[in-house]
Amino acid sequence: MEYFLELFLGGLTRGSIYALIALGYTMVYGIIELINFAHGEIYMIGAFTALIVSGVLTLLGWNALAIIVIASIVAVIYSAAYGYTIEKIAYKPLRNAPRLSALISAIGMSLFLQNYVLLAQTSDFLPFPELIPEFGFLEPYSNFIRSSELVIFAVTAAVMLGLTFLIKFTRIGKAMRATAQDKMMASLVGIDVNRVISVTFIVGSATAAIGGVLIASHIGQLNYYIGFIAGIKAFVAAVLGGIGSIPGAVLGSLVLGWTESFFTGYVSSDYEDVFAFLFLVLILIFRPAGILGRSETEKV
Amino acid sequence: MQIHHSRKKHFTAWILVLAMVLAGSVLMSCGEAEKPAETAKEAPAKATEPIRMGVAGPHSGDLASYGIPTVKAAELVVEQRNASGGIAGRKIELVVEDDVCKPEIATNTATKLVADEVDVVLGHICSGATKAALGIYKESKIPVMSPSATNPGLTQSGDYPNFFRTIASDDAQARLEVDFALAKLNLKKIAVLHDKGDYGKGLAEFAKSFLEQDARGEVVLYEGITPGAVDYSAVVQKIKNSGADGVIFGGYHPEASKIVTAMRKKGMDTFFISDDGVKDDTFIKVAKEYAEGVYATGPVDTTQNPMAVEAIERHRKKYGEDPGAFFLNAYAAAVALLNAIEKSNATDFDSVTNALRTEFVGTPLGILRFDERGDAIGVGFAMYQVQKGQYVEIK
Structure with missing residues (x-):
């Protein structure tokens, strides 16, 4: 039973890691139906930014709390700027082009950013400082859950609720939903569609940056390639949960995390990915739109 | 939401594939076919004919850089030997033959060397070519010593009593890891993990089979992990649950x-033993304080050995550059072969191989002797441990 609980929590951590990245994926898809493959790279850039900022602040002798707050804020701003710029450069000119063109552009952007960081920084693995301190009250449960895991769960839940609130109850959220339904009609009733899309990218990139900081701090290392693998898994999780759905992205990520964890724990990690993707295929056979996805009726 | 009404397009693309037939061109090196090294200029002191040492390996083609340093090592050793009078008055002569690292050519190379009546062979370089050639030397009773063929089967199969080498075989690291875990650390339950790659899985398979043959320990977990995964908490839980008191990991440092x-x-103080893919300073840099106490095997560092320093210096002087791949191994092999001939005072198969197995010889790799199977004792890997942020060799 203890083993089960450990695997459950391990899967929950992994799932939350996927979820932090999947949220941005699914949000962008929900608004403009673009699979933003560069999203994983934004996550990686967020982590790199936090590494540089925290390195500088540590040298200056700031305290731990100030470092994590400032590093996160800088990472969020920097990544959001990247997200905004990428959309303007790589996606906006292709908005009325066939969807495949934007997809190729996204893949190109992903490769560009990876190689840019590879050249500008390094190909080596770098150590990432543990920004999240160990909480005293978790000490008795340390073999089940650690503070960085707790922070990841909490932040994932907060980001999910925040995004849901943003989309459901705010003015910009309303504009996002309208844009998602029909860009042409939305612009006819006075919604600045370009601005809505820019905001979507900024918010999505900011969540990726938060993910980057927390996950790198949890794992303790990063290199230019971390965004690619994490991005693919997060994308799968978003599809599993129903792409375009905010709670779906979180649910899909958790399901994927648990699947991998339990399969590794009770069967074998040799075929971990095989099993995870087999599970994905099975779910999509029975629920083509994903677990929480609504099968869209075509609006003519 | 934009709807494209089914505009069905059928693209049919026919791609013509042109079969390119590459005429297999066999590169034969002619230049160095027979090269008497340092022919005795002054006074043929005795009427005895020279000792002939064959040198085989890739000397042309894209793997030439693995074979040329061995030729140079042989030249340096023979030059020195002949300058001090050869062996019992007999000069040493090199017979250099190219095998381009190809098994099918290596058999020709071997046949040619046998026809040239060489007494011993230094080579071949690649495991595949070595294996192909060994049968021919075996029939002709010629001892062969490779500086670089690492395939375990060459010595362990027992098929080639004429084969020796001055490099550790691929399984030596696994052997060392297992022996260290069982004998030095007294571990009973061991989890063997690998990263599913050729290198990591190969090592892990050897480690697993060695553990299974040994009654002192048992394999409680054998798993492949997915390289690059975001975290390994499930695998770590599994290690914990298996009750292992040590982990042997085959793979590289990012996963380690x-x-x-x-x-x-997780508060586990389980021993962690790995290979030279982990014996890298990046591992310590990334794992920081958690790296402390980790064991990893790595090649024994012999560049400070006085003979190695001298050999490298002579190479620089004669060829004007630093030596290439397997130079010290080849130098050691040449020294060992000549020493065996000198000590046994004969060139027949039984005397030479017996001397190789019994006589210790000082080489740039340290003082060597060969075991029953032909592997050099004392060559290969050492165990290192991270101590205060640095890999320290454990004697």
Whole structure:
């Protein structure tokens, strides 16, 4: 039973890691139906930014709390700027082009950013400082859950609720939903569609940056390639949960995390990915739109 | 939401594939076919004919850089030997033959060397070519010593009593890891993990089979992990649940540092033993304080050995550059072969191989002797441990 609980929590951590990245994926898809493959790279850039900022602040002798707050804020701003710029450069000119063109552009952007960081920084693995301190009250449960895991769960839940609130109850959220339904009609009733899309990218990139900081701090290392693998898994999780759905992205990520964890724990990690993707295929056979996805009726 | 009404397009693309037939061109090196090294200029002191040492390996083609340093090592050793009078008054002569690292050509090379009546052979370089050639030398009773063929089967199969080598075989690291875990650390239950790659899985398979043959320990977990995964908490839980008191990991440092970090953070003090893919300073840099106490095997560092320093210096002087791949191994092999001939005072198969197995010889790789199977004792890997942020060799 203890083993089960450990695997459950391990899967929950992994799932939350996927979820932090999947949220941005699914949000962008929900608004403009673009699979933003560069999203994983934004996550990686967020982590790199936090590494540089925290390195500088540590040298200056700031305290731990100030470092994590400032590093996160800088990472969020920097990544959001990247997200905004990428959309303007790589996606906006292709908005009325066939969807495949934007997809190729996204893949190109992903490769560009990876190689840019590879050249500008390094190909080596770098150590990432543990920004999240160990909480005293978790000490008795340390073999089940650690503070960085707790922070990841909490932040994932907060980001999910925040995004849901943003989309459901705010003015910009309303504009996002309208844009998602029909860009042409939305612009006819006075919604600045370009601005809505820019905001979507900024918010999505900011969540990726938060993910980057927390996950790198949890794992303790990063290199230019971390965004690619994490991005693919997060994308799968978003599809599993129903792409375009905010709670779906979180649910899909958790399901994927648990699947991998339990399969590794009770069967074998040799075929971990095989099993995870087999599970994905099975779910999509029975629920083509994903677990929480609504099968869209075509609006003519 | 934009709807494209089914505009069905059928693209049919026919791609013509032109079969390119590459005429297999066999590169034969003619230049160095027979090269008497340092022919005795002054006074043929005795009427005895010279000792002939064959040198085989890739001397042309894209793998030439693996074979040429061996030729140079042989030239240096023979030059020195002949300058001091050869062996019992007999000069040493080199017979250099190219095998381009190809098994099918290596058999020709071997046949040619046998026809040239060489007494011993230094080579071949590649495991595949070595294996192909060995049968021919075996029939002709010629001892062969390779500086670089690492395939375990060459010595372990027992098929080639004429084969020796001055490099550790691929399984030597696994052997060392297992022996260290069982004998030095007294571990009973061992989890063997690998990263599913050729290198990591190969080592892990050897480690597993060695453990299974040994009654002192048992394999409680054998798993492949997915390289690059975001975390390994499930695998770490599994290690914990298996009750293992040690982990042997075949793979590279990025995965090792994640696993070690996760284990230590879970409060597990399980021993972690790995290979030269982990014996890298990046591992310590990334795993930080969690790297402390981790064991990893790595090649024994012999560049400070006085003979190695001298050999490298002579190479620089004669060829004007630093030596290439397997130079010290080849130098050691040439020294060992000549020493065996000198000590046994004969060139027949039984005397030479017996001397190789019994006589210790000082080489740039340290003082060597060969075991029953032909592997050099004392060559190969050493165990290192991270101590205060540095890999320290454990004697």
